Amino acid sequence: MSASSPDAAIRPVPTAELEQIARGEHGHPHALLGPHPYDGAVTLRVLRPLAERVVARGTFGEIALEHEHEGVWAGVLPVADVPDYRLVVTYDGVEVGPQDDAYRFLPTLGEVDLHLINEGRHENLWQVLGARVHHYEAPGAAAVDGTSFAVWAPAARGVRLKGDFNRWDGREHPMRQLGTSGVWELFVPDVGSGTAYKFAILGPDGQWREKADPMATWAEQPPHTASKVFASSHVWGDGEWMAARREKHPVAEPMSVYEMHLASWRKNYDGSLWSWEQLADDLVAYLADLRFTHVELMPVMQHPFGGSWGYHVTGYFAADSRFGDPDGLKLLIDRLHQAGIGVILDWVPGHFATDEWALARFDGTPLYESPDPQRGWHPEWGSFIFDFGRPEVRNFLYANALYWLEEFHADGLRVDGVASMLYLDYARKDGEWTPNIHGGHENLEAVQFLQEMNATVYKRVPGITTIAEESTSWPGVTRATSSDGLGFGFKWNMGWMHDSLGYLAREPVHRSYHHGELTFSLVYAFSENYVLPLSHDEVVHGKGSLLRKMPGDRWQQLANLRAYLGFMWAHPGKQLLFMGSEFGQESEWAESRELDWWLLDHPEHRGLHALVRDLNGVYRDTAALWRRDHEGAGFSWIDANDAGRNVFSFVRRGAEGDADLVCVANFAAVPHPGYRLGLPAAGRWEEVLNSDASVYSGSGVGNLGGVEAVAGDWSGQPAHADVVLPPLATVWFRKAD
Structure with a gap:
């Protein structure tokens, strides 16, 4: 270390700049604070507004600094070069330190x-x-x-x-x-x-x-609102899953999704939430037993109000601290992957919470939200809308998508509220919105963002998927961005959901007059890559549970639900079922309490649970049900017009070498013995699934041992067999080897 001038002066700084430092208005505090060579020595300034005494210690010894102005302390270190030093600060007679000085370091961003x-x-x-x-x-x-x-x-x-x-x-x-x-x-x-x-x-x-920090990866538990520093120490064990994922094309893979709200799936005896670690033990085992291919988690990003279900986010990069630290969520996803279960995360880039300590007016101006209230405020949800026209905001959002896919190994993102993003007049009356530059109602900036986001994540993370919750007829939601589509992997089929639930809610005697509600979905089934969603939105706000939507007594309600799920699992598209529906949750879902697990003490509810397990098992093993979901050639009606008997029959086909699967659904309350069914080939056909089987608490009517199809045209098929169709039941047949 070079010798210093014995009579060196303190580097002078204008009082006005010291006042700026004290007021927090100096944009470059490092220019004044910290060590600065001057006059053959080093001037050291530190900011300790409440200190009684400040001392610098190092190889040069101990130098007491003098109070200069409004909490700024200054002194001369008797060295020519900047030394390594520490500070000891006295507050109310108590020494604190030695402590390092933040103002001796260069920037960490390039x-x-x-x-x-x-x-x-x-x-x-x-x-x-x-x-x-x-x-x-x-x-x-x-x-x-x-x-x-x-x-x-x-x-x-x-x-x-x-x-x-x-x-x-x-x-x-x-x-x-x-x-x-x-x-x-x-x-x-x-x-x-x-x-x-x-x-x-x-x-x-x-x-x-x-x-709070918009980029924080951890946060205090609500109602506390501070961010927390976090350094991950999780060591991933899902290497085999991740390697295989890179080679997959989800549209041609099996996908049966269990949608869930983690906070209300199960709770501890005292009503507290389960931890990530508890979920990693019990949830993984539960889903593996049911053979779901994927789980979709309603938002796990930090949000202050539990009643929002996570859709009013304050911390986009922070895993919900109610369950533990971020490594706990990584553990859960890791364990799911090791059990062969993919993970889809709900993601909310369309709007954000209004809490004053979060993103709203972040730097004192509309920063993340659009300054135009016609574009920056969501009248239906009472939240701010992101400024999709600002490149830095779009960057924040698509980087957030990459963060969950790369850092947490998520296999997909289900994008919430896409329709609200696409239209300038969404939830607005005349006069409350302004057309775009072409005079239309499309939000061109939001379209640009969605295309940019999808193109980026598919480029960076092969094998993942994005899923749009989009309820309108916007063209090309799942068309590639290179062909002017939005670039999503899948779109929720809200039309199928609405029509099919409307049909099933009717008494069987009236269904023949509404037969087209179940066949209409096949008119457009291959216009997009679809997910068939029976989601949380259908079992809240007075809509009742899925079971309660079904008509009749309890036996009929359960039979209707079993038949409906059997029809759904065979219908083109991927399946999504909200938690509790797999065992016939009776009461409407509420985020404040756990599911009605006691229902599994009843054999009829255990039967529904067993059916869902078998639906998933046969589905996984039957490529005809998923390999050509996106192609019209993978489906053909046998008879779409048997309205008088409430029967629907069709064939699902896979690639060459995959066995065809025939689905027949009888939504009448009476059986149809001796029902002549057209089949793709003569020979023995096995009954591989029957939702009315005794093991599912059904009546046990069916075709044990299978049926023998004989050559002869019937319903456009080259062969036929006389089968028994149970009441309120779906039956699957597959050609025996």
């Missing part, structure tokens, strides 16, 4: 990162913004561990960092603005995982606002 952020093209945004535990190799000093904090707040006049490490006094840690990027950054040494923090942001209106 120019390329800042350029990509400004362009809205930083695909790994979570790796540069937020709070990242960082190992800092400081020149000429020992390596230091700490946390790098960075936040995008372009309109802010100043940003302070407050948290556990500074007794929640943000005055000690003003952040620096990195050029004109709008990004504010500060590396704080000796801060690690588990530390709670917030940003204090001075808006252009002169008001300070305390904000």
Whole structure:
């Protein structure tokens, strides 16, 4: 270390700049604070507003700093080069330290990162913004561990960092603005995982606002609102699954989805929520037993109000802390993968929560939300709408999609509320919206975002899928973006859901007059790649449970439901069933309590549960039911017009070498013995599934031992057999080898 001037002066700083530092309005605090060579020595300034005494310690000895102005302390270190030093600070007679100084470190973001952020093209945004535990190799000093904090707040006049490490006094840690990027950054040494923090942001209106970190990966449990530093230590064990996923094309793979709300699936005896670890033990075993191929989790992102079911998000990069830390969610997904179960996460890029401590008016201006209330406010849901025309906001969202797919190994994203994003007049009356530049009602910026998001995730993460909750006739939802489609992998078939539930809700004697409600879906079944959704939306808000939608007494209700699920699993498209429906949940779903598990003590409900297990098992093993879901050639009616007997029959076909499957559904309350059924080939046909079987608590009517088809045209088929159709039942037949 070079010798210093014995009479070196303190590097002078204008009082006005010191006042700016004290007020938190200086965009470049590192230019004043920390060590600065001057006059043959090093001037050290630190900001400790409530301190009684500040001492710097190092190889140079111990130097007491003098209070200079409004909490700024200054002194001269008797060295020529910047040394490694620590501070000891006295508050109310108590010494704190030695502690490192945040203002001796260079920025942790590079120019390329800042350029990509400004362009809205930083695909790994979570790796540069937020709070990242960082190992800092400081020149000429020992390596230091700490946390790098960075936040995008372009309109802010100043940003302070407050948290556990500074007794929640943000005055000690003003952040620096990195050029004109709008990004504010500060590396704080000796801060690690588990530390709670917030940003204090001075808006252009002169008001300070305390904000949670938009990029935080962990948060305090509600009602607390601070963000938390998190460093993952999870070691993944799903390598085999991930390698296989890269080679898959989900549209031509089996997909039967169990949709669930984690907080109300099961609860502890005291009413508290299960942890990620409990779910990893019991949920995985439950789903594996039922043989579902996928589970869809309603939003697991941080949200303050449980009654929103997770659809009013405040922390887009943070796993819900009610269940534990983010590694717990990774453990759950890891275990699901190891059990052969894919994971789809509900994702909400269309709107966000209004809580003042979160994204709303983040830097004192409409930043994440559109400044135009006709585009930035959702009148139906009482939430803010993202500004899809701002590249940085689109970047925030598609980087978030990548984050869950890459960091948490999610296999797909079900995108909530796509219809509300696509239309400027969604939930708005005349005069409450303004047409686009072409005079139409399409939200062109939202379309651009969805295309950009889909193109990006499919490029980066092969084998995953995205699923649109889209309830209109928007063309090309699942068409490739290169062909001007939105680029989704699948779309929810809301029309099928509405029509089929309407049909099933009728008494069997009236169904013949509404036969077309079940056949109409095949008119458009191959216009998109569809998921058939019996979701949470159909069992809340007075709609009743799936079981209660069915007419008749309890036996008939269960028989109707079994027949309906058998028809659904054979229908073109992937299946989605909300939790509880697999055993006939009787009461309407409520997020405040767990499912009615006691129903499984009753044999008729255990029978429905067993049917769902067998539906999934046969479905997985029958390629004809999924390999050509997206092709019209994979389906043909046998008889779509037997309205008088409430019967529907059709063939599902796979690729060459796959055995055909014939489905016959009888939605009449009486059996049809001796029913002549056209079949694709003569020979023996096995009854591989019968929803009226005794094992499912049905009446036991059926075709044990199978049926013998003989040559002879019938219903456009080259062969036929006389079969028994049980009442309120679906039967599947497959050609014997």
